[in-house]
Amino acid sequence: MHYKQIRNLEIELGTTLLMRSSVGVSLTPTGQILFNRSKNIINEVNVMKREIILSQEKEKAFLTIGSWPSVATVYLPYHLAQNKRLKNRSEIKIKVSYSFFDLLNNLENRNIDAAVFNDSDVNHKFYSSPLIEEEFLLFVNRQHPKYGQKEEVSFDEMIEETFVMLAEGCDARMLVEKAFLEKGEKLNIALEIDFIEANLGISILPEIFINQLSDNIKAIPITNFKITRKISVIARKESDSKQKILIQSLKGKISMT
The missing domain is CATH 1.10.10.10 (Winged helix-like DNA-binding domain superfamily/Winged helix DNA-binding domain)
Known part of the structure; x- marks a missing residue:
């Protein structure tokens, strides 16, 4: 040969x-x-190969995403890890915020390239594209005397309960408060979310929290309380090359179980 x-x-x-x-x-x-x-x-060929590799590294997009703690710790890491194309072309940082005001301000000031949160009832000037939609469930300790053995619970059963909820300004809490008001009821709020672990309270949370459950916590469907949280990716403009890569890569729904 x-x-x-x-x-x-x-x-x-x-x-x-x-x-x-x-x-x-x-x-x-x-x-x-x-x-x-x-x-x-x-x-010369070897030099050319090295120059091409360096050029490709320089073309990598450095992206910073802002989001709620639940989305930042559950949805984004899993979804981004599954997307090899985005992983190869980008270096991504996730910035956690507890308020959509902070997320929008960071987007406006270019501290982040995109935000991922529920903007259904938020007026803003940015481009928005839907990602996932999730229901709310009742989260209780399995040893809870009233709800620990239940497979579902009605809204009427919970009206007089006192709940442990997420921080004020969080979209999940705002949605639950709004749903109670629409039914002519007031959401009674007690303490922090951690107390569910110690069997000191119950909470109404988006189903994405199922992924963070310990063995002694269960999530129960709520009848007559069909509120949902719609998570979107929000960016300054759709045509921006970095943001376009991110938006296209995050599109689609993952399993919450």
Whole structure:
């Protein structure tokens, strides 16, 4: 095979490259010229490869995404890790915020490239594209005397309960408060979310929190309380190349279980 390739090269160049004798094979003067030049060509090819790699690294998009804690710790890491195209073309940082005011301000000030949160009832000037929609469930300790053994619970059963909720300004809490008001009821709020672990309270949360459940916590469907949270990706403009990569990569729904 090698002999045929060398012979074809000799025909192409119109010269003899190798001198063959009973003692072996040696380069002719023209063969020596080709050999020396070939080393230079190989070196140039290697330099070119390194330059291409460096150029591709410079073209990587450095993206910062702002989001709620629940979305930032559950949805985004999983979804971004599944997208090899985005992973290869981008370096991504996730910035956690507890208020959509902060997210929109950071977007306006270019501290983040995109925000991922529920903007259904938020007036803003940015581009928005829907990602996922999720229901709200009742989260209780499995040893809770009233709800621990239930497979579903009605809204009427919960009216007089006192709940542990997320921080004020969080969209999940605002949606639950609004739903209670629409039914002519007031949401009674007690303490922090951590108290569910110690069986000191119950909470109404989006189903994305199922992914963070410990073994002693269960999530129960609520009848007559069909509110949903719609998560969108919000960016300054759809045409921005970095944001376009991100938006296209985040589109689609993942399983919440």
